Amino acid sequence: xxxxxxxxxxxxxxxxxxxxxxxxxxxxxxxxxxxxxxxxxxxxxxxxxxxxxxxxxxxxxxxxxxxxxxxxxxxxxxxxxxxxxxxxxxxxxxxxxxxxxxxxxxxxxxxxxxxxxxxxxxxxxxxxxxxxxxxxxxxxxxxxxxxxxxxxxxxxxxxxxxxxxxxxxxxxxxxxxxxxxxxxxxxxxxxxxxxxxxxxxxxxxxxxxxxxxxxxxxxxxxxxxxxxxxxxxxxxxxxxxxxxxxxxxxxxxxxxxxxxxxxxxxxxxxxxxxxxxxxxxxxxxxxxxxxxxxxxxxxxxxxxxxxxxxxxxxxxxxxxxxxxxxxxxxxxxxxxxxxxxxxxxxxxxxxxxxxxxxxxxxxxxxxxxxxxxxxxxxxxxxxxxxxxxxxxxxxxxxxxxxxxxxxxxxxxxxx
Numbered sequence: 001x002x003x004x005x006x007x008x009x010x011x012x013x014x015x016x017x018x019x020x021x022x023x024x025x026x027x028x029x030x031x032x033x034x035x036x037x038x039x040x041x042x043x044x045x046x047x048x049x050x051x052x053x054x055x056x057x058x059x060x061x062x063x064x065x066x067x068x069x070x071x072x073x074x075x076x077x078x079x080x081x082x083x084x085x086x087x088x089x090x091x092x093x094x095x096x097x098x099x100x101x102x103x104x105x106x107x108x109x110x111x112x113x114x115x116x117x118x119x120x121x122x123x124x125x126x127x128x129x130x131x132x133x134x135x136x137x138x139x140x141x142x143x144x145x146x147x148x149x150x151x152x153x154x155x156x157x158x159x160x161x162x163x164x165x166x167x168x169x170x171x172x173x174x175x176x177x178x179x180x181x182x183x184x185x186x187x188x189x190x191x192x193x194x195x196x197x198x199x200x201x202x203x204x205x206x207x208x209x210x211x212x213x214x215x216x217x218x219x220x221x222x223x224x225x226x227x228x229x230x231x232x233x234x235x236x237x238x239x240x241x242x243x244x245x246x247x248x249x250x251x252x253x254x255x256x257x258x259x260x261x262x263x264x265x266x267x268x269x270x271x272x273x274x275x276x277x278x279x280x281x282x283x284x285x286x287x288x289x290x291x292x293x294x295x296x297x298x299x300x301x302x303x304x305x306x307x308x309x310x311x312x313x314x315x316x317x318x319x320x321x322x323x324x325x326x327x328x329x330x331x332x333x334x335x336x337x338x339x340x341x342x343x344x345x346x347x348x349x350x351x352x353x354x355x356x357x358x359x360x361x362x363x364x365x366x367x368x369x370x371x372x373x374x375x376x377x378x379x380x381x382x383x384x385x386x387x388x389x390x391x392x393x394x395x396x397x398x399x400x401x402x403x404x405x406x407x408x409x410x411x412x413x414x415x
Contacts, residue, residue: 001017001018001019001020001021001095002018002019003016003018004016011102012100012101012102012103013100013101013102014101015097015098015099015100015113016098016099017095018094018095018096019095019096020092020093021094021095022091022092023091023092023093023119025088076176077153077154077157077176078150078157078158078160078175078177079158079176079181080176080177080178080181080182081181081182081183082182082183084184084185085185085186085187085188088186088188089121089188090121090188091119091122091123091188091190092121093117093119093120094117095115095116095117096115096116097114097116098114099111099114100112106203107203107204107206108202108203109201109202109203109204110199110200111198111199112197112198113197113198113199114195114196114197114198115194115195115197116193116194116195117194117195118191118192118193119190119191119192119193119222120191121188121190122189122224123188123190124187124189124190124224124225124226125184125185125226126185126187126226126227127179127180127230128172128173128183128184128230129171129172129176129178129180129182129183130172130180130229130230130231131167131170131171131179132231133229133231133232135167135170136328136329138166138328139327139328140327140328141166142165142166142167142328143165143166144165144166145164145165145166146163146164146165146166147162147163148161148162148163149169149174150174150175157177158177159175167179189233190222190223190224190225191223191224192220192221192222192224193220193222194218194220194221194240195219196216196217196218196219197216197217197218198214198215199214199215200212200213200215201213207255208257208262209252211251211252212249213248213249213250214249215246215247215248216247216248217245217246218243218244218245219239219243220239220240220242220243221237221240221243222237222238222240223236223237223238224236225335228297228330229330235330235334236334238334238335238336239292239338240292241292241294241335241336242291243291243292244288244290244291244344245289246287246289247287247288247289248286248287248288249284249286250283250284250285251283251285252282252283253280253281253282254280255279255280256280256281258276258277258278258279259273259276259277261277261278262277262278265277274356278356279353279354280351280352280353280354280355281350281351281352281353282350282351282353283348283349283350284347284349284350285348286345286347286348287344287345287347288344288345289344290341290342290344290345291341291384292336292338292340292342293316293317293336293337293340293342293384293387294335294336294384294387295333295336295337295387295389296387296388296389296390297330297331297333297335298324298329298330298331298333299323299324299389300322300323300324300325300326300331300332301321301322301331301332301333302323303321305318305321305339306319306321306322306337306339306340307339307340313396313397313398314397315395315396316340316342316385316396316397317395318395322389322394323389324390342382342384342401343381343382343401344381345381345402346377346379346381347379347381347402348373348375348376348377348379349372349373349375349376350372350376351370351371351372351373352370352371352373353368353370354368354369354370355367355368356368356369360415363415364415365413365414366413366414367411367412367413367414368410368412368413369409369410369411370408370409370410370411370412371407371408371409372407372408372409373406374403374405374407374408375402375403375406377405378404378405380402381400381401381402382397382399383398383399383400383401384397384401385397
């Protein structure tokens with residue numbers, strides 16, 4: 001990575017930078033019961049939920065079981081299997097930024113910046129036993145029963161009957177149970193991008209007021225998820241589930257001008273000043289857009305927007321424009337809705353603190369009393385609405401995402 005700064009004038013500076021970061025590799029341990037495909041678990045974590053089963057004196061209480069031969073065409077047949085991607089590529093992220101910073105009158109600094117991030121080879125899980133799209137036109141005939149070519153060869157699992165569905169027989173790996181019976185994990189195929197512009201105003205090194213305020217406009221896009229249709233991963237590219245295009249933050253500390261050394265109350269005695277003077281008020285205000293709402297897939301949109309101008313918790317979006325997809329189809333609804341968002345964040349936290357300073361045996365002592373208000377305005381933030389098309393509460397908000405107002409008192413002594 002590298003960064004640069006160039007001072008144009010005594011009050012104006014240009015800044016920029018670029019970084020390339022390789023993300024940690026995933027390492028799958030032997031015998032952990034996870035995704036090493038053709039093998040069996042060799043370790044037990046506990047016997048009764050309390051007593052460890054594995055000790056250094058006896059690390060394999062069940063014995064070391066031989067790994068199944070992955071070249072045996074009957075290995076784990078009738079069941080489900082998973083294996084890591086053999087052509088592994090390390091995920092990496094690129095970041096870049098460019099901005100201008102200027103000093104303003106009143107001990108203030110303004111900073112305008114553009115930020116970017118692109119991640120490549122992010123890890124996904126794929127279903128590689130998905131029915132090919134060319135067979136979907138068979139419709140309900142995919143449920144017809146046909147002769148089971150594995151009958152008599154398998155003694156366990158779901159494929160021991162004399163007949164199986166036509167759908168099962170047409171899978172890429174029909175010897176494994178179901179559409180989704182073979183998964184490939186750690187597939188380095190995901191991508192994401194994030195771009196943002198930020199304007200920030202800061203006042204620092206002030207005896208009475210210090211603050212930092214910023215506004216960010218951003219957009220996040222990715223395709224990192226288990227694909228609905230493995231054969232058409234382009235359907236997965238959408239706004240990220242955490243995308244919040246607008247964010248405003250204000251934080252500040254204000255020394256109230258009350259006290260013998262602060263203006264009002266210069267003639268107070270020590271007791272009056274200890275009771276009424278030297279109070280500090282600090283707070284954080286955060287206002288942020290909601291995140292995209294996800295609809296259960298496969299679903300169908302009739303071409304109209306689901307956005308409502310005045311959403312309520314009883315109908316957050318127009319549910320009439322969505323319906324369940326027909327059997328053996330993928331619908332046309334993406335991972336998230338581009339125009340419907342959950343409730344945004346409107347939060348104010350504040351702290352009122354009082355400092356009392358004195359000496360004892362020539363040692364300075366500070367006693368601080370704090371009154372902390374979280375969600376001071378008691379503003380509710382509703383959770384995302386129900387996105388299940390078949391649910392009776394489809395489109396309704398049934399939970400709260402934040403906590404109600406919380407008041408805490410604290411006493412701190414520093415010496």
